Amino acid sequence: MNVEEMIGKAGIQTCQSCIDSLYGRLSELKFLLLATTDGFEVAAAGDISQDDYSRMSAMASSLLSLSQAIVKDAELPACQDVIVDGVDGKILVLAVPGQQPDLLLMGVGNAQSALGGLIFNLRATAQEIRAALSVLNTTDAVVVNEHFVKPSLASV
Amino acid sequence: MAGNEHKLIVSGCIGAGKTTAISQLSKIRVVSTEAQNNDIQNSSKAQTTVAMDYGELSLDNGDRLRLYGTPGQKRFDYMWKVMAPGSLGVILLLDNQRKQVLEELQEYLAVFQSFIQEQRMVIGVVRSNEYHYPSVGDYYAYLRSVQLQAPVFSIDARRRSDIVLLINALLSQIEMKIKLQARSVS
Numbered sequence: 001m002n003v004e005e006m007i008g009k010a011g012i013q014t015c016q017s018c019i020d021s022l023y024g025r026l027s028e029l030k031f032l033l034l035a036t037t038d039g040f041e042v043a044a045a046g047d048i049s050q051d052d053y054s055r056m057s058a059m060a061s062s063l064l065s066l067s068q069a070i071v072k073d074a075e076l077p078a079c080q081d082v083i084v085d086g087v088d089g090k091i092l093v094l095a096v097p098g099q100q101p102d103l104l105l106m107g108v109g110n111a112q113s114a115l116g117g118l119i120f121n122l123r124a125t126a127q128e129i130r131a132a133l134s135v136l137n138t139t140d141a142v143v144v145n146e147h148f149v150k151p152s153l154a155s156v
Numbered sequence: 157m158a159g160n161e162h163k164l165i166v167s168g169c170i171g172a173g174k175t176t177a178i179s180q181l182s183k184i185r186v187v188s189t190e191a192q193n194n195d196i197q198n199s200s201k202a203q204t205t206v207a208m209d210y211g212e213l214s215l216d217n218g219d220r221l222r223l224y225g226t227p228g229q230k231r232f233d234y235m236w237k238v239m240a241p242g243s244l245g246v247i248l249l250l251d252n253q254r255k256q257v258l259e260e261l262q263e264y265l266a267v268f269q270s271f272i273q274e275q276r277m278v279i280g281v282v283r284s285n286e287y288h289y290p291s292v293g294d295y296y297a298y299l300r301s302v303q304l305q306a307p308v309f310s311i312d313a314r315r316r317s318d319i320v321l322l323i324n325a326l327l328s329q330i331e332m333k334i335k336l337q338a339r340s341v342s
Binding site: 003059 | 189227
């Protein structure tokens, strides 16, 4: 089963729209990617080649999973985000809650990126993806001209 | 007095029983990093290892073995290279149910080339009681054709005694090599 079978074409387009929207808003992002928690790429935006996209998706899944394991061993309630503080940039990986298949979101910020901004914006985008895919799953959404339109009763 | 510590890698294809094998042996709670498996074409398992498994085992002489299980899918092959350095040896698990098992063996031999050349690898084949080809003889024939040697065992990864057999075979090989090298020096 591939990603398109799992999420659907509309789902992938929706995810891509959310990713593109965040990448367009946050100038300090080098790239963003959305992947399944077992390392398959779903959507990406920014300065990243296809080879890097595939490899980074797999690496992000390893990083998130290892972090969840260490959080569990440390008897903390849950792993919210994984933060890698690089010399000229930052990497943030977080799980997109409540989706099937399980998804993760990874953002790589440049040297000017502020950690707080990355965390806030990626968490918001994760929630947006979750809400958008949930609506698609309940077939309440209307997709017009390949842009996702939220139904009026959906929570914002 | 604490003994020495050694690192062993348990690698192989998805579904071959790496996580199970480490769970069978480990004296500590195994660290596992599993995620929902979406690669249904490759394996019907619900969960798959995406970073590593970790377990520990004590030997009779007081030494401790640290067991590191690698993810099976090729997209995680960077983990094989991350985990291999400093390892005493590799236990390679293969699944006879898989149609391309000899091709997969070829890939693993390339990744762990130095281990097999230094006689620090053993191969365990699972599900050979249900899927008879390749036979253990076929595996040996393939290894001969590429001028490599490693013990090959037909095993059940759920059976502790079978995993112990693999470890003992690997440690015996390594010990023999060390003794031969010592003899040639003296």
